[in-house]
Amino acid sequence: xxxxxxxxxxxxxxxxxxxxxxxxxxxxxxxxxxxxxxxxxxxxxxxxxxxxxxxxxxxxxxxxxxxxxxxxxxxxxxxxxxxxxxxxxxxxxxxxxxxxxxxxxxxxxxxxxxxxxxxxxxxxxxxxxxxxxxxxxxxxxxxxxxxxxxxxxxxxxxxxxxxxxxxxxxxxxxxxxxxxxxxxxxxxxxxxxxxxxxxxxxxxxxxxxxxxxxxxxxxxxxxxxxxxxxxxxxxxxxxxxxxxxxxxxxxxxxxxxxxxxxxxxxxxxxxxxxxxxxxxxxxxxxxxxxxxxxxxxxxxxxxxxxxxxxxxxxxxxxxxxxxxxxxxxxxxxxxxxxxxxxxxxxxxxxxxxxxxxxxxxxxxxxxxxxxxxxxxxxxxxxxxxxxxxxxxxxxxxxxxxxxxxxxxxxxxxxxx
Amino acid sequence: xxxxxxxxxxxxxxxxxxxxxxxxxxxxxxxxxxxxxxxxxxxxxxxxxxxxxxxxxxxxxxxxxxxxxxxxxxxxxxxxxxxxxxxxxxxxxxxxxxxxxxxxxxxxxxxxxxxxxxxxxxxxxxxxxxxxxxxxxxxxxxxxxxxxxxxxxxxxxxxxxxxxxxxxxxxxxxxxxxxxxxxxxxxxxxxxxxxxxxxxxxxxxxxxxxxxxxxxxxxxxxxxxxxxxxxxxxxxxxxxxxxxxxxxxxxxxxxxxxxxxxxxxxxxxxxxxxxxxxxxxxxxxxxxxxxxxxxxxxxxxxxxxxxxxxxxxxxxxxxxxxxxxxxxxxxxxxxxxxx
Numbered sequence: 099x100x101x102x103x104x105x106x107x108x109x110x111x112x113x114x115x116x117x118x119x120x121x122x123x124x125x126x127x128x129x130x131x132x133x134x135x136x137x138x139x140x141x142x143x144x145x146x147x148x149x150x151x152x153x154x155x156x157x158x159x160x161x162x163x164x165x166x167x168x169x170x171x172x173x174x175x176x177x178x179x180x181x182x183x184x185x186x187x188x189x190x191x192x193x194x195x196x197x198x199x200x201x202x203x204x205x206x207x208x209x210x211x212x213x214x215x216x217x218x219x220x221x222x223x224x225x226x227x228x229x230x231x232x233x234x235x236x237x238x239x240x241x242x243x244x245x246x247x248x249x250x251x252x253x254x255x256x257x258x259x260x261x262x263x264x265x266x267x268x269x270x271x272x273x274x275x276x277x278x279x280x281x282x283x284x285x286x287x288x289x290x291x292x293x294x295x296x297x298x299x300x301x302x303x304x305x306x307x308x309x310x311x312x313x314x315x316x317x318x319x320x321x322x323x324x325x326x327x328x329x330x331x332x333x334x335x336x337x338x339x340x341x342x343x344x345x346x347x348x349x350x351x352x353x354x355x356x357x358x359x360x361x362x363x364x365x366x367x368x369x370x371x372x373x374x375x376x377x378x379x380x381x382x383x384x385x386x387x388x389x390x391x392x393x394x395x396x397x398x399x400x401x402x403x404x405x406x407x408x409x410x411x412x413x414x415x416x417x418x419x420x421x422x423x424x425x426x427x428x429x430x431x432x433x434x435x436x437x438x439x440x441x442x443x444x445x446x447x448x449x450x451x452x453x454x455x456x457x458x459x460x461x462x463x464x465x466x467x468x469x470x471x472x473x474x475x476x477x478x479x480x481x482x483x484x485x486x487x488x489x490x491x492x493x494x495x496x497x498x499x500x501x502x503x504x505x506x507x508x509x510x511x512x513x514x
Numbered sequence: 515x516x517x518x519x520x521x522x523x524x525x526x527x528x529x530x531x532x533x534x535x536x537x538x539x540x541x542x543x544x545x546x547x548x549x550x551x552x553x554x555x556x557x558x559x560x561x562x563x564x565x566x567x568x569x570x571x572x573x574x575x576x577x578x579x580x581x582x583x584x585x586x587x588x589x590x591x592x593x594x595x596x597x598x599x600x601x602x603x604x605x606x607x608x609x610x611x612x613x614x615x616x617x618x619x620x621x622x623x624x625x626x627x628x629x630x631x632x633x634x635x636x637x638x639x640x641x642x643x644x645x646x647x648x649x650x651x652x653x654x655x656x657x658x659x660x661x662x663x664x665x666x667x668x669x670x671x672x673x674x675x676x677x678x679x680x681x682x683x684x685x686x687x688x689x690x691x692x693x694x695x696x697x698x699x700x701x702x703x704x705x706x707x708x709x710x711x712x713x714x715x716x717x718x719x720x721x722x723x724x725x726x727x728x729x730x731x732x733x734x735x736x737x738x739x740x741x742x743x744x745x746x747x748x749x750x751x752x753x754x755x756x757x758x759x760x761x762x763x764x765x766x767x768x769x770x771x772x773x774x775x776x777x778x779x780x781x782x783x784x785x786x787x788x789x790x791x792x793x794x795x796x797x798x799x800x801x802x803x804x805x806x807x808x809x810x811x812x813x814x815x816x817x818x819x820x821x822x823x824x825x826x827x828x829x830x831x832x833x834x835x836x837x838x839x840x841x842x843x844x845x846x847x848x849x850x851x852x853x
Contacts, residue, residue, distance in 0.1 A: 229585070261622045271621035278588060279621035283612040289578055290613070293585025293593075300541060300567050300591065307585070319605070323578030330573055492619045493658050495626070495681045498726065498770035 111351035115423045123431050125351075126405065127151065127359070131158035131378075132165025139392045143329075143370045150361035150371045153405060156380035161441030169384035173448035175220065179379050180439045180449070182216035182240035185461050187436060189239055189246065190410075192465045193253060197267075197414045201477050202253045204267045208233045210377070210409030210427060211342055213435035216240040217382030218308065218338065221390055222276070225305045229278045229291035232268045233340065234310050237277055244275050246465065250472035255483060258475035262484040262491075285311055285318030288337070292327045295335035295393070306334040306393040314345020314353045316360055325367040328399035336389040337364065337401040340376065342408035347421040364401030376406030377435040380442070405432065486512070520716040521708045522693045525667035526556045526632075529674035530594060532720055534564045537592060540678060542569045544579055544596030544632075553598060554634060554693060576606035580631060584613050587627040587683075594678055600635035600687060601644040607652070614683040615658030628681045630674070635663070636689040636744055636791055637823075638697060638837050642830040648743075648792035648823070653685040654769035654801065660725060661768040663687040665746045666696070666713035669766060672723030680725060689743040697744055698751035699839035728772035730779065734761035737785035737850055739843075740776060740802055742768060745789040751840035758847045760787075768798060776802075777809045784815040785850045789843055794822035816853030819846040 115121025129152045136154075137145060156167050190207035197205040208215070215236025222228070228237050238244045248260055252270055255263040261271060271279035278287060278294075291309030298305045311321060316339060328335050339360040343350045364371030370392065374385040382404070389400035407430040411418050423429075443449030476482020490497060490505040497505075520528060533540045542557060548571035551558030561569040572579050576597050583593040597603045603610070614627040637646030653661040660682050664670035670688070677684035691697045695707045708714030731746050736759040739749040746764045753760040761779050765771055780786045786806050788799040799820040806818055821838045829836055 227589070260624075261620065264622065265620050269620070271624045273621075273624045279617060279625050281613060281616070281620070283608060286581065286609060286613050289581030289609075290585035290588065293582030293587075294589045295585075296582060297541075297586040297589035297591045300586075301589075319577055320581055320609075323573075323575045323581060326573050326575060327578050327582055492623050494660075494770070495618070499773065500770060 111349065111356045113349035113351065113422065115426060116421065117419055117423060120423055121426055121429060123429065126431065127153070128431060129153040129155060131155040134165070134167070136166035136388070139388055139395060140397055141370055143365060143368045146370045146372065147365050150359055150365045150373055153373050153375055154381050154385055155375040155378050156384060157378045157438050157442055161438060161445045163380055163442060167381055167384045169380055169387060171380070171383060173443070173446065176379070176439065176443055177448060179216055179220060179383070180436065180443060181457060181461070182220070182236065183212035183379065183436045183439065184457060185465070186212045186216060186236045186239045188458070188461045188465050189235070192469060194414065196253070196469060200479055201473070202267050203478055204414055205253065206232050206268050206413045207410040208235055210434065211340060211406050212236050213379040213382050213439070214340055214376045214404045214406060217379050218386040221383055221386035222308060223305070223390070225276065226308060227276045227278060227291070227294050227305065228308045228310065229287035229294070230280060230310045231287070231312055231315070232280055233312065235268070238270065238272060238275060241275055244272065246468035247472045250469055251475055254472055254475070254477040256472065256476040256478070257482050257484060258472070259484065262488045284315040285320035288324040289320045289327060292324045292333045292335050295333035296327070296331050299331070299334055304394060306336065306390060308336045308338065310338045310340065312345060313339065313341040313343065313350040313355060313360060314348060316363070317353045325364065325369060325401070329368045332396070332398040334393035334396070335399045336386070336393060337369065337399060339401065339403045340406060341403050342406050344408045344412070344422070346412045346416060359403055361401060361403035369399050369401045371401040371403070373403045373405060375432055376404030377432040377438060379435055379439040407432065515717040515719045515721070517715045518718050519709045519714050520667045521695070521714065522664070522667045522670045522688070523554060523556050525671040525716045526674055526688065527558060527560070528716065528718070529671040529678070530557065530560060531563070533594070533675060533678045534560065534568055536720065539590060539592045540568070540594060541586065541591055542594045543572045545572055545574055545598050547571060547596050552596065554690065557596070576602055577609055580606040580609040580614065583629045583631070584609060584617065584627050587629045588617070588625045592628050592678060594630045594632065597631060597633045599645055600633040600649050601647045603633055603649065610653070610659070610683070610685070611656050615656045619658060626681055627683045630677045630684045630686050632686045632688060634690040635687040636691050637828055637833065638691040638699070638701070638744060640830060640833055641828070643827045646828040648790065650687055650768055650792060651796065651798045654798050658683065660684045660770065661687065662725060662766065663689065663743045663768060664766060665689065665692060665743055665764050666711070667708055667716045668713050669723050671716055672721050673725070673766060675720065676722040676725050679722070687743070691744045696747045698747040699837060700751065701834055723766065725767045726770050726772050727767065728763050728765045728775040730761060730775070731764040732760065732762040734759040734783070736760055736783060737787060737847060738763060738776070738779040738783045739787045739789060739847070740765065741789040742766065743791070745791060745838065748838065748840050748843050749789055752843035752847055755840055756844040756847050758851060760847060773805065773809070776806065780806050780810040781813045784813050786810070786814070787819045787821065787843070787846045787850055789821045789838060791823050791838060793825050794820060795825050797822050816850040819850050821846045
């Protein structure tokens with residue numbers, strides 16, 4: 099060591115809040131509602147630099163919709179958004195209980211993040227394809243043509259599970275609803291979405307792709323490949339980064355979020371980027387529409403960082419009280435997306451407390467009925483599953499001889 | 515059908531040309547694959563003929579190349595992508611193993627990955643550590659993948675067409691030592707061009723060589739040599755030079771494979787030598803040895819021999835001490851005949 103030169107120190111980011119210590123959310127760099135400009139959809143990526151460091155917001159503290167990002171949306175659509183969010187939250191809560199009752203082996207909620215997937219789903223067109231992570235169930239629950247019973251059968255791994263019991267709960271696949279098969283391997287779908295968008299462009303189609311990733315998974319190499327390919331080929335894709343501040347127990351700073359934003363990565367790769375209040379349903383709708391219009395108009399990809407907070411545990415196998423303050427969500431400055439949209443709708447006279455309560459009760463009944471119906475087809479716990487022979491199917495298009503032999507072996511073994 | 519003299523490079527190009535023409539959903543991309551026509555010339559002229567939305571250059575990102583292909587496959591295209599050297603596929607391994615191989619299974623057929631990944635492989639060209647590897651076992655071990663390796667222009671074209679048409683993901687390994695001519699391991703002799711070899715005669719039109727079909731490359735009665743790629747010619751030289759009447763099986767499809775052809779041959783000869791360039795321990799030869807042992811135990815008259823690359827990284831200066839040449843294979847032939 100040379101004299102007079104300070105010794106080097108390794109910097110390991112830490113969240114300000116830990117169990118027993120309140121989080122200082124000033125790191126978020128928030129903007130006031132209505133404050134951030136709305137560029138034309140033709141904007142060049144470099145012209146979105148400022149938007150990567152500010153925050154697009156529509157709903158103010160009083161629940162009024164203000165500024166250039168107020169979307170054209172009638173009360174019926176907004177009510178639909180609110181109901182979709184409520185349905186998602188109720189679905190999650192009920193499935194969490196089902197997991198605690200050991201009906202389901204595993205579950206992951208999206209508590210606090212309901213606005214992002216539901217708002218985005220209603221900005222897309224039929225035929226568009228989403229490449230979700232395991233925390234975008236709102237993409238399915240926002241759609242009236244998706245059966246909750248089918249979803250729950252997947253969670254139960256029962257005889258009617260469309261995935262034949264092969265996947266962990268939550269790893270849905272629903273091509274007809276524009277919902278790509280969920281993989282346990284993080285970030286892999288982000289580049290696949292870009293490839294899907296490239297394919298649509300190669301064929302001269304009009305459909306676009308929507309890619310999804312969390313803050314933690316942006317550290318995976320496929321995040322980088324997706325941005326590079328999307329930029330190089332000007333792929334019609336929306337690259338969604340859901341920054342819920344936490345990757346299991348690691349704070350977003352350890353994913354590379356300290357003193358920067360995930361939206362800024364997009365600008366660095368030559369992609370038009372926005373940073374948006376993920377708990378503001380109107381902002382979600384408006385930004386998603388902007389990005390979809392851009393993609394559909396051959397104007398290139400967009401990246402959107404949705405700033406939100408993972409209000410619940412990472413999964414049913416996780417206990418967040420071991421690494422963050424128990425009351426953290428209450429202090430998160432962007433609040434609760436359901437409360438905020440309900441406040442707005444009440445403000446414009448399109449919602450009431452009575453309606454809220456009635457809708458809540460109706461949705462609870464709907465989810466309970468769906469669970470009850472799904473349970474009629476069995477569950478992992480009661481052994482009503484797809485037969486073991488189904489295990490050998492779909493590895494290849496046609497079952498090769500070695501798998502036929504292994505299936506026979508198992509059948510003979512089971513016969514005894 | 516008209517037949518032309520082709521190198522393996524020309525045969526592969528012919529397969530891709532034909533499939534681009536026959537199927538609008540076939541697209542080809544990879545590093546240097548577009549305008550330049552590939553560092554081995556396998557895609558020369560294809561971009562000019564079919565346009566840059568069908569044949570194009572890609573960023574240097576194997577994970578990106580394969581990941582994007584999976585997305586294209588999910589859309590309904592039939593991508594044929596290239597990884598410049600098999601030694602460089604590793605960044606794409608997650609996409610290959612966790613995604614391409616599993617997509618049909620995990621989605622119960624909702625989505626599929628009908629993609630072909632071409633990779634020049636194998637040594638014998640002073641390629642050193644990262645231009646010589648034979649990583650086939652890293653694919654044969656993965657359920658859901660098909661792994662294919664041709665040994666001559668005629669098979670190369672027919673197998674590539676069959677691979678592109680197949681709805682399962684196919685790892686298509688091309689022994690670059692065989693691109694311009696057969697090679698039997700006698701590196702001190704002049705190259706024999708494909709134009710001087712009967713297997714360089716390739717039909718110009720459409721045909722396939724079915725996957726999961728091995729071929730008896732050289733019929734014989736004394737022992738069965740199971741090989742693929744360059745080692746087929748090494749085995750042929752070893753048979754010639756030892757005078758041992760070896761039956762040489764060219765596997766062509768490594769996995770899933772054509773077990774009946776192997777078993778019939780070993781049951782006939784009673785002796786078996788397995789030869790590959792890849793390193794020995796847990797190499798694909800171990801699976802072949804186990805299969806032959808399970809299916810031919812009572813017909814075996816000697817222990818099964820394996821001749822493989824040593825369990826070392828592929829060296830540069832020591833190329834010919836590493837590469838399993840005809841002398842080493844011949845010695846194994848003699849050993850199994852003595853037992």
